[in-house]
Amino acid sequence: MPGRWCVPRIWQDRRMTADPQTHDTDDLTRLVIGVLGGTGDQGRGLGRRLAMAGHRVLIGSRDGARAKLAADEIGGGPLLDGGLNHDIAAAADVVIAAMPWEGHGELLDALTGPLGGKIVIDCVNPIGFDSHGAYALRVPEGSAAQQAAALLPDSTVVGAFHHVSAKVLLDPEVDSINQDVLVLGDHRAATDLVMAIASEIPGARGVYGGRLRNCGQVEALTANLVSINRRYSAHAGIRVTDI
Amino acid sequence: MPGRWCVPRIWQDRRMTADPQTHDTDDLTRLVIGVLGGTGDQGRGLGRRLAMAGHRVLIGSRDGARAKLAADEIGGGPLLDGGLNHDIAAAADVVIAAMPWEGHGELLDALTGPLGGKIVIDCVNPIGFDSHGAYALRVPEGSAAQQAAALLPDSTVVGAFHHVSAKVLLDPEVDSINQDVLVLGDHRAATDLVMAIASEIPGARGVYGGRLRNCGQVEALTANLVSINRRYSAHAGIRVTDI
Numbered sequence A, B: 001m002p003g004r005w006c007v008p009r010i011w012q013d014r015r016m017t018a019d020p021q022t023h024d025t026d027d028l029t030r031l032v033i034g035v036l037g038g039t040g041d042q043g044r045g046l047g048r049r050l051a052m053a054g055h056r057v058l059i060g061s062r063d064g065a066r067a068k069l070a071a072d073e074i075g076g077g078p079l080l081d082g083g084l085n086h087d088i089a090a091a092a093d094v095v096i097a098a099m100p101w102e103g104h105g106e107l108l109d110a111l112t113g114p115l116g117g118k119i120v121i122d123c124v125n126p127i128g129f130d131s132h133g134a135y136a137l138r139v140p141e142g143s144a145a146q147q148a149a150a151l152l153p154d155s156t157v158v159g160a161f162h163h164v165s166a167k168v169l170l171d172p173e174v175d176s177i178n179q180d181v182l183v184l185g186d187h188r189a190a191t192d193l194v195m196a197i198a199s200e201i202p203g204a205r206g207v208y209g210g211r212l213r214n215c216g217q218v219e220a221l222t223a224n225l226v227s228i229n230r231r232y233s234a235h236a237g238i239r240v241t242d243i
Helices: A009-016 A024-029 A041-052 A064-073 A085-091 A101-110 A144-151 A166-170 A188-199 A216-232 B009-016 B024-029 B041-052 B064-073 B085-091 B101-110 B144-151 B166-170 B188-199 B216-232
Strands: A033-036 A057-061 A080-084 A094-097 A119-122 A127-130 A133-136 A156-159 A179-184 A204-210 A237-241 B033-036 B057-061 B080-084 B094-097 B119-122 B127-130 B133-136 B156-159 B179-184 B204-210 B237-241
Touching: A024 A188, A033 A041, A033 A085, A041 A057, A041 A064, A041 A166, A057 A064, A057 A085, A064 A080, A080 A085, A094 A101, A094 A188, A101 A144, A119 A144, A119 A188, A127 A216, A133 A216, A144 A156, A144 A216, A156 A188, A179 A188, A188 A204, A204 B216, A216 A237, A216 B204, A216 B216, B024 B188, B033 B041, B033 B085, B041 B057, B041 B064, B041 B166, B057 B064, B057 B085, B064 B080, B080 B085, B094 B101, B094 B188, B101 B144, B119 B144, B119 B188, B127 B216, B133 B216, B144 B156, B144 B216, B156 B188, B179 B188, B188 B204, B216 B237
Parallel strands: A033 A057, A033 A094, A057 A080, A094 A119, A119 A156, A179 A204, A179 A237, B033 B057, B033 B094, B057 B080, B094 B119, B119 B156, B179 B204, B179 B237
Antiparallel strands: A127 A133, A156 A179, A237 B237, B127 B133, B156 B179
């Protein structure tokens, strides 16, 4: 079972300072974030916003050249680079799984080694589309995040960023995204860290959303947001009230 | 398949007026609302708020005397009465299913007749609890609402009011509830009507949330809200952004 060692050292240090508020942002942005399947809309969108927040972001792909191109396209510069998924998984401190659901299990299974001892943030939504719109797919493990946890016994899997519209993340006109990011997981230090990362994106707020076993409905809720977007011509997100 | 006749006549009339804004509230509150399993917290809470909005509300129970007691307890007066589930199902224009999940299928199956031709609003959340908190139960039909639709072929089933805290609804100190009510269903006129009913509760806003096949994750999300309430000592709800 993954323990405290899965939380990056600099975050542990932060938690031990007398005044944890002082160096929050500085410490956090020192974390290098890898994005697996990062050439897709969601991966590029998250990569772009996290680089804007000050992180070094490594975009991963099966095709290293395509990954470098995607990194350039979303801003380039010293904070953004691209490479093969395997290399990015090895080089990053925290890794976001943003591949399509179809390739989710296979890719993670191949990266068990380099992802060991790391926090893996799963933002994959297993949803299908037909003539009636989007619908949730059945996942034998209960959710994409639980599938990741089953495949990566040496990593700490956290579910997050399911509802953030890629279009909004990639839109240069949007300075602030008006929504909460539900963060789910079974390890407090890991969910705290991911909540802090989510809150670095202007307008977003990381909110603890429950244990990993309750991640399936959060992933599936994306199908409802697709329906809402169609009905209201919007890029809907959610806010949690009374917190 | 249920058709337009499932929408109460007065709502149809409203939709045909030249200015649909004019008589919205007046027309709507003429609808008598029945609450099956209405002596539970959720049923009493919704009954109370809808009577406050001006509806005649009939609380249903297996025990008619207990139902009358519950109706008195949440305000009494000319707008609130109680009776047997079967009688309430027959007397109401629109019926809310608010029984515990354990009795959901059995009770609805017994009321197929009196619920025929009516809109049935299902607010039941199939969730379980253990030492780790709340979790979503597997429902063979996909959701409580889909189970209701399968059992009630002559009714129009709409899912709504899943996330509204009974404690908040019953709290006399709370004038306005700060959250959206996701409304799910396959019939536009019926979801429109239920959205309008939800929006009668001060602070609440009815929002279309998708087709019935996407109701499972909305019901299950209640488990996440339970986790959020524990973590943040709150009565959390959700708001949909950008609409």
